[in-house]
Amino acid sequence: MATEDCVESEGLQLPRSRMANERLHALIPGGAHTYAKGDDQYPENLAPVISHGRGAHVWDIDGNRYIEYGSGLRSVSLGHAHPRVIEAVRRELDRGSNFVRPSIVEVEAAERFLATVPTAEMVKFAKNGSDATTAAVRLARAVTGRPRVAICGDHPFFSVDDWFIGTTPMSAGIPAATTELTVAFPYGDLAATEALLTRYQDEVACLILEPAGHSEPPPGYLAGLRELADRHGCVLIFDEMITGFRWSEAGAQGLYGVVPDLSTFGKALGNGFAVSALAGRREVMEPGGLRHSGDRVFLLSTTHGAETHSLAAAMAVQATYVEEGVTARLHALGERLAAGVRDAAAGMGVGDHIVVRGRASNLVFATLDENLQPSQEYRTLFLRRLLAGGVLAPSFVVSSALSDADIDRTVEVVAQACAVYRKALDAADPTPWLAGRPVKPVFRRLV
Template identity: 85%
Template structure:
C-alpha cells in the first residue's frame, strides 16, 4: 500500500480536475447517482484509473482497499482471471448476431441449474430492465394496474413506476405514481390491509426478500400465500441477495419459490447482464407459444451479448467450485467483528454501527443523540480515504485477504478516534473538510 494513502492530508488534484471534466460532459458527473461526487467528502472523490482484485488505484496514483465494488456487482474482485478468460474466448467469435447464438441456450441452462426454483429465464443488461418486465408481466397476467413495493427498501428500478415514488419524481405524471403503493417489510397484517384496501387492483408485491435484517421466521412463505390469496403475484428482487445469500439467492436459502424473480449485479462480476426468471406458465406470456394477448416482456438489442453471457456462466462456475458465498460470509464476519471492536475501543460503539448479513454489510454513522448523520458519515469517509480505504459500504468481495480486512480495521480504529473527538466537541464540522455528503434521493441538487 502506497504510504501516501496513510497521510492525513490526502490531496487529489488530478481527481478534482477529472471530476470537473466529467461534470462538463455527463449530467451528475457519473452514469450512476450512487457513484456521484456528492456521495464523498468535498474534494475527496477519487476518479478510478484501474482495479485488480480488491484494490483500486485513482488517477492521482493512490491505492485503496475497495468495498462495495461496482455497487455490489464485482463480488469476485476486479479483472478476475477465469471470468476474463471466458470473455476473451467469446470476443474473438463475435458478440451480437441477427439470430440467437447457441450460447444463449447454454447460459439459460446454466442459470436455471443454479436457480432451480425457476423454469425459464430471459437475459437483459441491467436490473431495471428486468424488474420493469416483471411488473409488466404481472399486470398482464392479472389484468390489474397497481404495483405494491416494499416501503423499507431503497431502490427497485429507474423506470417511472418506481422513481415516481421517490423525491426525484420530476417528469413523472402523478397518474403513473398513483398506481404504485407500498407495504412494510415483515408486517403481514399491514400488507393484508393494503390488499383489502385495493382489493382486485394489485398485480404484484415486489420486494428484496432480505436486507439488513433476516426475514422473520415463515414470513416469505406467508407473504407468498397472502399474495396468492388476493390474486396477486410475488416478485423477488434478488439483485443484491442473488449469489450473496446463496448461489440460488435468498429464495434458495430460505426455500421459498416466488412467481417471478430478478437477478443482476454479481451475476456478471461487473459485466452487464441481468435476468428475469419465473414459472413457465407466466414467462410464456412473453413468448411465441401462448394463445393469449402477447406481452412485450423483454426485447433488448444487447441483452444476449455473448461475452456478457459467458461472464455470467464463468461467475456461476467459480461460485460453485470455489465456495465463494461461504468465503464472502467469512470475510464479512471478520470485518464486522473487527469494526465493532475498534469502534467500542474508541468509545463510539453506539455511534459507528455495522449492519446487515455478513456478505452484504453497511455502516451507519450516528450523532451524539443517536440520530443518523451525514456530517459524521463525511468525517468517517474522509478518515477512511486518508487511510487508503474506499468504502461507501462494507460490502466485501471474495478477492479481499485477511490482511486487507485487518488493515481496514486499523484504519477504522483511527477514524473512530477522530469520531470520538467530534462527539466530545459536539461538532463534527472541523473534521468534515467541507460540505457533508448527501443522500442520493433528494428533490434538489
C-alpha cells in the same frame, strides 16, 4: 484544536481527480452514469476518479491505491479482473459478440442459470436490473389484468422506471397518474400487507420486494407473503439483485425455501459485466414468448441483452461460485470485518455511533451523532478518514478477493477514524473535521 487534528493534515491530495471530476460534470449530468457514484456521495474534493482495479484493490488517477468495498455497487463480488471471468470473456470476443439470430451461448447461459437457480423454470437476460424488474411488473399486470404495483416501502431501490422513481423525492418529470398506481407495504408486517390488498381488492397485480435486507426476514414472513399473494391473486416478485449469489448461489429463495412467481437477478451475476436476468414460473413467463394463445406481452427485447461475452461472464461467475464456495467465503470475510470494526469502534468509545448492519456478505454502516441520530456530517468525517488511510468504503460490502491482511488493515484504519470520531462527539460538532460540505443522500428533491 491542535493543528494535527485538522482534516487538512490527512495528506491525501487528489488534484487529477478533482480536474477529472470537473470534466465529468461538464459533459455528463451528475458527473457519473450512476447517482450512487456521484461525487456528492463523497467528502468535498475527496472523490477519487478510478484508473484501474485488480482483485480487491483500485487505483485512482492520482496514483493512490485503495482497499475497495462495495465494488461496482455490489456487482464485482469476485474482485476486479477475475482471471476465470476474463478468460471466458476473451474466448467469446474472438468469436463475435452479437448476431442477427440467437447464439448458442444464449441457450447455454440459460441452462446454466436455471441449474443454479432451480426454483425458476424460464429465464430471459437483459443488461441492467431496472429492465428486469420493469419487465416483471409488466408481466404481472398482463397475467392478472390489474393496474396497481405494491412495492416494499422499506427497500431503497427497484428501478429507474416511472412506476418506482415516481415514489421517490426525485419524481420530477413523472405524471402523478403513474405514481398513483404504485402503493407500498411495510417489510415484515403481514397484517398491514393484507390490509393493503383488501383495500385495493382485485387491483394489485404484484407484490415486489427484496426478500431480505439489513435484517433477516421474520420467521414465517416470506411464506406468509407467498400465501397472501396466492389468496389475493397477486404475482409475488423477489428482487434478488443484491441477495442473488450473496445469500446463496440460488439467491435468497434458495436459502429460505420460498419460491416466488418471478425473480430478478443482476449485480453479482456478471462480476462487473452488464447482465441481468428475469426468471420465473413457466406459466407466468410464457406470455412474453411465442408459444401461447393469449395476448402478447412485450417482455424484454434489447439489442445488446444477449451479448455473448456478458453471458460467458455470467456462466463463469456461476461456475466459480459453485465450485469454489464463494458465498461461504463472502460470509467468512464479512464476519471477520464486522467483528473487527465493532471491536475498533467499541475500543474508541464510539460503538454506539458507528454501527455495522446487515448480513455478513452485505454489510453497511450507519454513522450516528451525539444523539444517536443518523448524520451525514459524521458520515463525511468517517469517509474522509477511511480515504486518508487507503480504504474506499461507501459500505462494508466485501468481495471474495479480499485477503485477511486487507481486512486487518481496514480495521486499523477504522480504529484511527474512530479516534477522530470520538473527538468530534466530545466537541458535539464534527464541522472542524469536514473541510467542506457534508455528503448527501442520493434521493433528494433539490440539488
